Amino acid sequence: xxxxxxxxxxxxxxxxxxxxxxxxxxxxxxxxxxxxxxxxxxxxxxxxxxxxxxxxxxxxxxxxxxxxxxxxxxxxxxxxxxxxxxxxxxxxxxxxxxxxxxxxxxxxxxxxxxxxxxxxxxxxxxxxxxxxxxxxxxxxxxxxxxxxxxxxxxxxxxxxxxxxxxxxxxxxxxxxxxxxxxxxxxxxxxxxxxxxxxxxxxxxxxxxxxxxxxxxxxxxxxxxxxxxxxxxxxxxxxx
Amino acid sequence: xxxxxxxxxxxxxxxxxxxxxxxxxxxxxxxxxxxxxxxxxxxxxxxxxxxxxxxxxxxxxxxxxxxxxxxxxxxxxxxxxxxxxxxxxxxxxxxxxxxxxxxxxxxxxxxxxxxxxxxxxxxxxxxxxxxxxxxxxxxxxxxxxxxxxxxxxxxxxxxxxxxxxxxxxxxxxxxxxxxxxxxxxxxxxxxxxxxxxxxxxxxxxxxxxxxxxxxxxxxxxxxxxxxxxxxxxxxxxxxxxxxxxxxxxxxxxxxxxxxxxxxxxxxxxxxxxxxxxxxxxxxxxxxxxxxxxxxxxxxxxxxxxxxxxxxxxxxxxxxxxxxxxxxxxxxxxxxxxxxxxxxxxxx
Numbered sequence: 001x002x003x004x005x006x007x008x009x010x011x012x013x014x015x016x017x018x019x020x021x022x023x024x025x026x027x028x029x030x031x032x033x034x035x036x037x038x039x040x041x042x043x044x045x046x047x048x049x050x051x052x053x054x055x056x057x058x059x060x061x062x063x064x065x066x067x068x069x070x071x072x073x074x075x076x077x078x079x080x081x082x083x084x085x086x087x088x089x090x091x092x093x094x095x096x097x098x099x100x101x102x103x104x105x106x107x108x109x110x111x112x113x114x115x116x117x118x119x120x121x122x123x124x125x126x127x128x129x130x131x132x133x134x135x136x137x138x139x140x141x142x143x144x145x146x147x148x149x150x151x152x153x154x155x156x157x158x159x160x161x162x163x164x165x166x167x168x169x170x171x172x173x174x175x176x177x178x179x180x181x182x183x184x185x186x187x188x189x190x191x192x193x194x195x196x197x198x199x200x201x202x203x204x205x206x207x208x209x210x211x212x213x214x215x216x217x218x219x220x221x222x223x224x225x226x227x228x229x230x231x232x233x234x235x236x237x238x239x
Numbered sequence: 240x241x242x243x244x245x246x247x248x249x250x251x252x253x254x255x256x257x258x259x260x261x262x263x264x265x266x267x268x269x270x271x272x273x274x275x276x277x278x279x280x281x282x283x284x285x286x287x288x289x290x291x292x293x294x295x296x297x298x299x300x301x302x303x304x305x306x307x308x309x310x311x312x313x314x315x316x317x318x319x320x321x322x323x324x325x326x327x328x329x330x331x332x333x334x335x336x337x338x339x340x341x342x343x344x345x346x347x348x349x350x351x352x353x354x355x356x357x358x359x360x361x362x363x364x365x366x367x368x369x370x371x372x373x374x375x376x377x378x379x380x381x382x383x384x385x386x387x388x389x390x391x392x393x394x395x396x397x398x399x400x401x402x403x404x405x406x407x408x409x410x411x412x413x414x415x416x417x418x419x420x421x422x423x424x425x426x427x428x429x430x431x432x433x434x435x436x437x438x439x440x441x442x443x444x445x446x447x448x449x450x451x452x453x454x455x456x457x458x459x460x461x462x463x464x465x466x467x468x469x470x471x472x473x474x475x476x477x478x479x480x481x482x483x484x485x486x487x488x489x490x491x492x493x494x495x496x497x498x499x500x501x502x503x504x505x506x507x508x509x510x511x512x513x514x515x516x517x518x519x520x521x522x523x524x525x526x527x528x529x530x531x532x533x534x535x536x537x538x539x540x541x542x543x544x545x546x547x548x549x550x551x552x553x554x555x556x557x558x559x560x561x562x563x564x565x566x567x568x569x570x571x572x573x574x575x576x577x578x579x580x581x582x583x584x585x586x
Contacts, residue, residue, distance in 0.1 A: 054472065077478035089473035091466045102466050105459050106478045112459075153477060 003065070005030040005157050005188050006051070006081070010059040013046045020046040022212045023059070028157065028190050033183050035191040035199040035220065037233055038209035044192040045086055047209070048159050051190075052076060052083040063157070078106065082155030086162045088146040092135030096126055099134050099145055103152030111154065119148040122178065140171035147178070157188040164195045176202055196233035200224040208233070243430045248548045250428070254437045254506075255520075256544020257444040260537040261499045262521025263528070264451065265492045270530045271468035272488040275381055275392045279400035281518025283493050285407055287369050287500025288509035292416035294361040299352050301410025302368045303345045309375040310341035316379065337375070344368055358421065366497050373493030374486035376403075382482060400515065407511035415510035418501070440502045447495060448537065464488060520547070520562060527569045 006028040013021040021043040028034045036044050050057035053073045061068045063081055091099050100119055104112045120127035123144045129137065134145055143163055150158060160179065164172040176198050182189060183202070193199035200206055203220040208229060216223070223229050262280055269277045286302050293300035314337040321329065344367055351364065380399045384391060422435040454461040467474040467484040475481060496514075503509065503517070524543055528535035543562060550561040 052476075072480075073475040074478050074480045077476065083476055085472070085476065089470050089476060091469045091473055093469055094462065094465065098462055101459060102462060102474075102479070103477050105463050149477060 003030065004028055005064055006190065007062045008051060008059065009062070011047065011050055011061065012058040013043070013050045013055050020212055021050060021057070024214050026207055026214065028188055029205070030188050031186050032204045033179070033189045033191060033202055034205045034207070035193060035203035036207045036209055037193055037196040037199055040194060042209040043212040044209055045161055048083060048161050048190070048192055051159065052081065054083070077153060080154070080156035081159070082150040082153055082157070083159045084146045084150045084161060084163065086165060088142050090134040090142060090145055090149070092133065094134060095131050096134055096137070096145055097130040099149050100126070100152050103149035104154070107154065112152070115152040115154070119151055122181070123148050140167050140174070143167065143175060155187060157190065158182070159190040159192070161192050162194060163191070164193065164198065172198065196229070244552070246429060247431045248552055249545065250431065250433055250437065252545035252548030253541060254440050254544070255547060256541035257441050258499055258503055258517065259520045259524055259543055260540035261444055261447060261495055262518050263524035263536040263540045264448065264533050265495045266522055266525040267528065267530055267533055267536050269488055269492050270525070272464050273377070273381065273485040274389050275396055276389070276530070277492065278396050278518060278522065279403050280492060280496055280521065281514025281516070282400065282403035282407060283369055283372070283496025283514070284500040284503070284517055285509055285511055285514035287365055287497030288418060288504035289407070289411045289416055289511065290365045290368055291361055291501050291504055292418045294352055294364055295355070295418055297353050297355050299348050300368065302372070303348045305406060305410055306368055306372060307341040307345055309372060309379065310337040313337045313375050313378045340371065358419065362501055365501060366494060369497035370490050370494045373489035373491070377485050377489040381485070385481065385485070404512055404515065411511050413510065415508035415513065417508050418504035420505035434506070436505050440506070443498060443502055447498060451533070460487070523563065523566050526566055529573060
């Protein structure tokens with residue numbers, strides 16, 4: 001595998017005395033899909049927020065070979081790191097198109113034009129709703145808009161936090177299909193999911209997180225056949 | 240009570256209301272982007288008028304010196320905070336923006352003021368002096384506490400108000416000034432005559448409002464500012480620098496304040512502390528509109544102007560009392576209609 005585009009070393013996140021993430025070291029190769037699976041509350045979202053700079057953390061994060069230190073979110077975005085957060089964080093009172101345009105706002109008019117064309121080709125539904133307020137979209141459309149907005153910024157590494165959360169199974173299939181397509185474009189993807197089965201199908205490498213710690217890692221295909229993973233996360237074990 | 244008097248009071252009220260609307264809209268703008276309830280906005284109005292008055296008299300306005308002082312202070316703060324890890328580019332930016340620009344403006348004013356270059360140049364010089372003060376005030380007073388609660392930011396704003404009033408007294412003195420009208424003369428409107436300057440006030444107010452509308456609805460920078468107001472984290476995740484958005488908002492606020500000062504300067508005597516009362520009336524309008532809606536704020540401001548003008552006639556001793564008491568029923572209505580203020584969720 002090529003040199004990692006993102007690497008965390010002994011990353012820790014604390015809320016007061018509670019440690020949400022402890023000593024998490026993960027690596028994300030350029031151009032691959034890495035997934036972090038785990039139960040609700042295992043610390044997956046805290047891990048992503050720490051990498052993005054949304055939460056303060058101990059340990060270190062290196063992006064593209066450079067330590068990020070305490071640099072603010074905006075600087076990480078400018079370097080090519082992007083997060084689609086669990087709560088989507090859209091601009092609800094603004095139109096779908098304005099949300100997308102703002103995704104590329106620091107890149108200039110030309111990047112906005114080509115970005116819009118690309119995102120609308122990928123998500124035809126967003127084109128149909130381009131003048132609608134983001135706050136009136138359905139759950140699946142909101143997830144598409146959040147992903148589209150992140151893609152507008154031409155990220156080199158895209159972190160998706162529970163993209164399937166709260167969506168109908170048919171929509172989940174669509175979303176994972178799109179993630180698979182994104183993989184082809186060369187963007188590196190870090191996917192955090194409770195839907196372990198779908199995540200392991202699409203990923204190259206997987207980490208398992210329990211109670212704030214990385215407890216297992218390996219090629220996704222191997223983990224999908226691992227007895228412990230099957231029992232705990234794929235819901236087949238207990239007969 | 241003749242219709243003539245009614246009409247006269249109405250024109251007076253609408254004109255004052257227009258100025259309150261400029262102030263109120265600015266407060267809404269600052270609050271939504273930065274969460275600061277900027278009670279000191281009136282100081283920019285007073286400083287605008289007094290800067291203009293000094294330039295008309297051929298004197299170098301005190302604000303030119305203040306700007307140099309603010310710039311130096313901001314540069315020191317930036318250098319201390321960034322110590323050790325300062326790139327050449329960043330150093331150049333700090334030096335240019337906080338030191339060279341204010342000094343250049345001071346030099347320009349020193350050279351031009353004695354020549355009395357005329358109204359148009361005076362207005363430009365005034366704007367050039369006041370607009371950079373907005374971002375500097377933000378940098379010095381609010382940026383270090385950008386993540387604090389609305390209440391703490393409000394307390395800081397009161398501190399800024401006291402400081403700005405004191406600084407105004409120090410550089411402009413206690414005496415008020417009046418400036419020349421942009422347009423002299425009067426026109427008859429029905430039974431009364433109206434100063435042309437009043438039309439200038441209404442025209443410029445309408446133009447500023449239209450400009451703000453275009454800025455927020457049509458330009459990407461304006462939309463980025465709105466995005467910051469709508470969803471702070473979302474804005475940061477697309478790379479909008481919250482500090483940059485706040486600086487832009489404060490630059491706009493200072494600019495609108497200076498314009499308001501230039502507008503009211505010819506109609507009323509402005510002293511270092513005049514702005515506060517005007518600002519408070521804009522504040523009442525902004526509160527009535529829930530610190531959220533621009534059109535509602537403008538509408539409430541005009542209503543306040545009218546209320547003030549009629550109460551000045553019918554019960555002049557209670558003029559201010561009436562204007563400021565009107566906030567109470569609106570606060571009651573808001574607290575019954577919406578429950579606890581949204582800010583408490585952030586704690």
